[in-house]
Amino acid sequence: MNDGILFYWIMWIGWVVTTFLIEKSPFRNAVIFILLPGIIISGYHVPFSLGTVNAAFAFFLMIGLVHVIRNTGNLLYYLAVSFIIAVSYVILQIFALYDPAKLFIDKKYLLILFLTAVMFLISKRKIDLFYIPSIGIFIGDSLYQLLIFRLTGYLEIGSLFVLDLLASTTMILFCMVILVDMFKKIRRVSYKKVNPAKQI
Numbered sequence: 001m002n003d004g005i006l007f008y009w010i011m012w013i014g015w016v017v018t019t020f021l022i023e024k025s026p027f028r029n030a031v032i033f034i035l036l037p038g039i040i041i042s043g044y045h046v047p048f049s050l051g052t053v054n055a056a057f058a059f060f061l062m063i064g065l066v067h068v069i070r071n072t073g074n075l076l077y078y079l080a081v082s083f084i085i086a087v088s089y090v091i092l093q094i095f096a097l098y099d100p101a102k103l104f105i106d107k108k109y110l111l112i113l114f115l116t117a118v119m120f121l122i123s124k125r126k127i128d129l130f131y132i133p134s135i136g137i138f139i140g141d142s143l144y145q146l147l148i149f150r151l152t153g154y155l156e157i158g159s160l161f162v163l164d165l166l167a168s169t170t171m172i173l174f175c176m177v178i179l180v181d182m183f184k185k186i187r188r189v190s191y192k193k194v195n196p197a198k199q200i
Helices: 005-021 026-041 055-070 072-098 107-122 126-130 132-147 160-194
Strands: 045-048 051-054 155-157
Touching (some): 005 026, 005 160, 055 072, 055 132, 055 160, 072 107, 107 132, 126 132, 132 155
Antiparallel strands (some): 045 051
């Protein structure tokens, strides 16, 4: 599968669903503001002395940083979670680079599953699942690109491969949040049916 396909499919599906199926609200407007510009600028790269940064990747990073700035009381938590995600990303990338024969599934899908599991296990709030991955993956990809700079001679931060990871991880986390909330509601309803005692 070509890099970038997952990113564009997920982003376009998310934009269509949000625009035409969700009622107007501040949340809907915020999601549209994130998705549509991300699609538009994903084909652009911001050059610097050692390489380039994908414009959409930098845009998602800024959105994640805005979320962190709004919640400065949990700054240490955000730093710790972002560092864990970044280190996990770098370790898996280096392992795949030096010993790819031991990977039992494709590196992209292994990274998606692993990063999703890490985020879901260590996050405190559901809203963090949609902002922190952009920061952690950005830091991780930057560190990985610096580590392999001697091999490539060029830094490409936020390639389509990385955008696939970010979009897929966020989508899976979103689906998991919906499923967890649904199971909680079902459990709450079934509990009420089993315990119909009236309050005195």
